[in-house]
Amino acid sequence: MKQHPLCTDTEQDLNVRALPIPEELKQEWAALQTRRHFLGRAGKVMGWAAMASLTGDHALTSVAHATVTSSTPKAITPEQFKLPNFAPKAKRAIYLFMSGGPPQMDMLDYKPKLAAMYNQDMPDSVRGAQQLTGMSSGQARFPIAPSHWAFKQHGKSGTWVSDLLPYTSKMVDHLTIIKTTNTDAINHEPAIMLMNTGNMNSGKPCMGAWLSYGLGSMNNNLPTFMVLQSKLNPIENNQPVSSRLWSSGFLSSEYAGVGLRSAGDPVLFLSDPAGVNRDVRRKMLDAVHQINQQTYEELGDPETNSRISQYEMAYRMQTSVPELTDLSKEPKSTWDLYGSEAKVPGTFAYNCLMARRMAERGVRFTQVYKRGWDVHGNLPKLLPILCQETDRACYALITDLQQRGLLDDTLVIWAGEFGRTVYSQGGLSETDYGRDHHPRCFTTWMTGGGVKPGITYGETDDYSYNVVKDPVPVRDFNATVLHCLGIDHNKLTFQSQGLDQKLTGTTPANVVQGLLA
Amino acid sequence: MSVIDSKLLPKSPATRTAWVMALMFSVALLLLPHIFKLDGKPHANWQQFIGRFHPLIIHLPIGFILLVPLLEVGGRWKPSLRESASLVLGLGFISSLGAMTLGYLLAYGSGDSGAGVTRHMWGGIALTIGVLLCLLVRPLWASGAAPRLYPALLGCVLLVLSWAAHQGGSLTHGSNYLTESMPPLLKRWTRLGSSPAKAPVSGSFYAQHINPIFDSNCVVCHGENKVDGGLRLDSYESLMEGGKDGTVIAAGAPDKSLLLTRVTLPKGHKKFMPSEGKPPLKPEQIEWIRAWVQQGASSTATSLAGITIDEHKDVPLLPVGDYSALMPEIEAMDSGTGAKLVQVSNKASDGLILRTIDVGKKFGDAQLAQFAKFAPYIVEVELARTGVTDAGFDTLSKFTHLRVLHLEDTAVTGNSLTKLIPLSQLTYLNLSGTKVTKAALAPLETIKGLHSIYLYDTPAQHAPITDAAPPIERKTL
Numbered sequence: 001m002k003q004h005p006l007c008t009d010t011e012q013d014l015n016v017r018a019l020p021i022p023e024e025l026k027q028e029w030a031a032l033q034t035r036r037h038f039l040g041r042a043g044k045v046m047g048w049a050a051m052a053s054l055t056g057d058h059a060l061t062s063v064a065h066a067t068v069t070s071s072t073p074k075a076i077t078p079e080q081f082k083l084p085n086f087a088p089k090a091k092r093a094i095y096l097f098m099s100g101g102p103p104q105m106d107m108l109d110y111k112p113k114l115a116a117m118y119n120q121d122m123p124d125s126v127r128g129a130q131q132l133t134g135m136s137s138g139q140a141r142f143p144i145a146p147s148h149w150a151f152k153q154h155g156k157s158g159t160w161v162s163d164l165l166p167y168t169s170k171m172v173d174h175l176t177i178i179k180t181t182n183t184d185a186i187n188h189e190p191a192i193m194l195m196n197t198g199n200m201n202s203g204k205p206c207m208g209a210w211l212s213y214g215l216g217s218m219n220n221n222l223p224t225f226m227v228l229q230s231k232l233n234p235i236e237n238n239q240p241v242s243s244r245l246w247s248s249g250f251l252s253s254e255y256a257g258v259g260l261r262s263a264g265d266p267v268l269f270l271s272d273p274a275g276v277n278r279d280v281r282r283k284m285l286d287a288v289h290q291i292n293q294q295t296y297e298e299l300g301d302p303e304t305n306s307r308i309s310q311y312e313m314a315y316r317m318q319t320s321v322p323e324l325t326d327l328s329k330e331p332k333s334t335w336d337l338y339g340s341e342a343k344v345p346g347t348f349a350y351n352c353l354m355a356r357r358m359a360e361r362g363v364r365f366t367q368v369y370k371r372g373w374d375v376h377g378n379l380p381k382l383l384p385i386l387c388q389e390t391d392r393a394c395y396a397l398i399t400d401l402q403q404r405g406l407l408d409d410t411l412v413i414w415a416g417e418f419g420r421t422v423y424s425q426g427g428l429s430e431t432d433y434g435r436d437h438h439p440r441c442f443t444t445w446m447t448g449g450g451v452k453p454g455i456t457y458g459e460t461d462d463y464s465y466n467v468v469k470d471p472v473p474v475r476d477f478n479a480t481v482l483h484c485l486g487i488d489h490n491k492l493t494f495q496s497q498g499l500d501q502k503l504t505g506t507t508p509a510n511v512v513q514g515l516l517a
Numbered sequence: 518m519s520v521i522d523s524k525l526l527p528k529s530p531a532t533r534t535a536w537v538m539a540l541m542f543s544v545a546l547l548l549l550p551h552i553f554k555l556d557g558k559p560h561a562n563w564q565q566f567i568g569r570f571h572p573l574i575i576h577l578p579i580g581f582i583l584l585v586p587l588l589e590v591g592g593r594w595k596p597s598l599r600e601s602a603s604l605v606l607g608l609g610f611i612s613s614l615g616a617m618t619l620g621y622l623l624a625y626g627s628g629d630s631g632a633g634v635t636r637h638m639w640g641g642i643a644l645t646i647g648v649l650l651c652l653l654v655r656p657l658w659a660s661g662a663a664p665r666l667y668p669a670l671l672g673c674v675l676l677v678l679s680w681a682a683h684q685g686g687s688l689t690h691g692s693n694y695l696t697e698s699m700p701p702l703l704k705r706w707t708r709l710g711s712s713p714a715k716a717p718v719s720g721s722f723y724a725q726h727i728n729p730i731f732d733s734n735c736v737v738c739h740g741e742n743k744v745d746g747g748l749r750l751d752s753y754e755s756l757m758e759g760g761k762d763g764t765v766i767a768a769g770a771p772d773k774s775l776l777l778t779r780v781t782l783p784k785g786h787k788k789f790m791p792s793e794g795k796p797p798l799k800p801e802q803i804e805w806i807r808a809w810v811q812q813g814a815s816s817t818a819t820s821l822a823g824i825t826i827d828e829h830k831d832v833p834l835l836p837v838g839d840y841s842a843l844m845p846e847i848e849a850m851d852s853g854t855g856a857k858l859v860q861v862s863n864k865a866s867d868g869l870i871l872r873t874i875d876v877g878k879k880f881g882d883a884q885l886a887q888f889a890k891f892a893p894y895i896v897e898v899e900l901a902r903t904g905v906t907d908a909g910f911d912t913l914s915k916f917t918h919l920r921v922l923h924l925e926d927t928a929v930t931g932n933s934l935t936k937l938i939p940l941s942q943l944t945y946l947n948l949s950g951t952k953v954t955k956a957a958l959a960p961l962e963t964i965k966g967l968h969s970i971y972l973y974d975t976p977a978q979h980a981p982i983t984d985a986a987p988p989i990e991r992k993t994l
Contacts, residue, residue: 088861362875404947404971404973408945
């Protein structure tokens, strides 16, 4: 038994096994050693895990490349030697996630024939044998609820957009609208997991973690994968969103998303406490580094090395994060574009602006969550609020990226976890209706590096209920995103539970060629 | 007969029988195509199944036959080699016969026809007969009775072999396979590869956009050399004429046009075209064909309503050399300047990116100059928010393979932009947040492929986009 440098026990020099004592005592001694060792390590592991979720730099751990001599180990995962598989169109991605399930037929999936079918029963043939959620399966009838808002054609592409989205209307020629995204899950939790990780059960890495693992960091001063949550609007129907959606699953925890808080310090405990200046901090870190290095030499655990660099990362983030979140130097044109709402931390508009700033600073994958799209009831009142909160910000982000020349190599994705039903959940009146979850088709869009601008892909039936042409299941959607980033989704794999796991799962997935530029 | 020396004539009854049998066999081979005609109709599936092993087996006789002259010549110094030549020649005959049979089954079974197929077939038959003759003549040569006949025959066999093999290669890869990537100089010298313009009405939509689709995807099997299904797509006339299933283009009715039906079947369908795992047509190509058929399938119309094709052609990319040998040096740059050279992809030919994003202002002109030695491999330089100034353009002008250049928020003034003119590969230049003026940009117009110049927040830019949208209108139900 080697002595741990932090261990003050004196019994290490004793060769207990050789002592003339009963065997039971020896075993008890061994058990105590194990437990002590376990408890001692467990405490540190907790701390490490916490640090790992704070930082996300890829260059922290490498089993194969760990060297004691370098304080900033240049570590690359085996994947990063092989990726990108081909020259990527996009270096980075921004994923605007509309949690709750936006109603496609009120926004982008124009269904003119519905207006004449107001309050008629939806034909059984449309629904087929589909099982509904418990929220509307007991309804006596399924009355068709046409959209409350008019649609108009916009842009050169002549894309139909609801009047609820005046800003989105202006950028349709930049968008790749997918009307036929479809999922296998009808409830939020499995659906949002499927969308993010390619699997309905939790425990799998999400898209951002796969990208960090596969492509690595572009800027060692910032995490590779960052998550921004938008503040809740209490009148909306908000579904829970938590770190399971940006977890690294079975990949090393350093690939997990790092969340910035929407209020107060963006990252907790990042500022130096009063009385500790940068020099003191540096000296302290150097001392910790020395001790950690000693530990590494004693035990040879590569995680120790990764911790050394996690501390360094946190040290660098002490200057890079305040710079990232300091909006004082943004010109007036920024506020004219995003609106003054963007000045309030935590709003969706603020997060979109942050996403642009992260793109500039080389964050590989930024995910912005906007909750509240779960419009089971009171849709005519809630949807305008939701659209007003997001429409301009989305437009501002795309326009901003475009005029700064960043849209060429940034992929922007807008999607929820599913769509909503054409029939009204609950009562239908001229001024009120609601829509239940609908997995069979929902509308998403992408724009930027790698995708074809100004097209609408796929067709749904007259009820926006079934896919008629060119379905895009979630796995194909994710395969296409990876393709834009230069990754063959079949080649970005990790062995776990006896399987070469991948983002697109075991059902064969295809890159949707029709979406590509 | 009188010209042939009597000692050449077969003497023993055994050799005579061999000659007679060989003669009958050759006649049978020559008659084969007249009995089982290659009429362009597919026959039994089993024939195709076996026949498809032809491209695999074919390399066996080629190997054997090429080995024979080596053994014969080598035998001059090492007689034991010559002893095995006869065996190898025999193997060459047996394998040629097998390969020829498979090839015939392939063509007959799948209904291949066309000039190329016919040429290849006769080549195969001639070769098999030639090898058989070699086999018969060789003993005469070995005994010294006819010292010239065998070498001459073997020479002929080799010529026939090369010709037939080339015909076969043209069938599978297309007749321009060898010349396509030939260096221009060599092309001019050999006068090859420049397919004479048989274009119908140049400038028509058909000539510019439709014919090229068939050219690159279909004519390997539906062209001059191979006419599968009796259909040729290499000219407007033959396209409109159709094949054994009738016309394939119904002008004005895309849904009734067999060609469109076949290319839009679900992938994996037996009748899907292009067949046998060749890449399918791209969606926009199908869209163009559909629109072209819809609007009358004209050979002369120059444009189609609703179809705009981006005529913008990028300057052909200069290939980037292989930097793999420099990897240790490339990785060492990281620790020196803090900036990194990153691979665009795992293919070395995609080049390197110079990434300075986490160094910031500490990365200046001197640091940039250190990367000049990797200039031929660098296709993208990210200098946004670095300390690079106008002096850095001296280094940048050496980056001859540069395609993308980021200079956002740097101190460059634009006075040195002329130094970028030699960078013929440049397509993207981002000068946002610099002091560059419109006048300074003028010289850049000489870079043909430079289609994306970003000037956000510069004196050269018009006002940024900030406009507001109209209020939401509500519809009453």
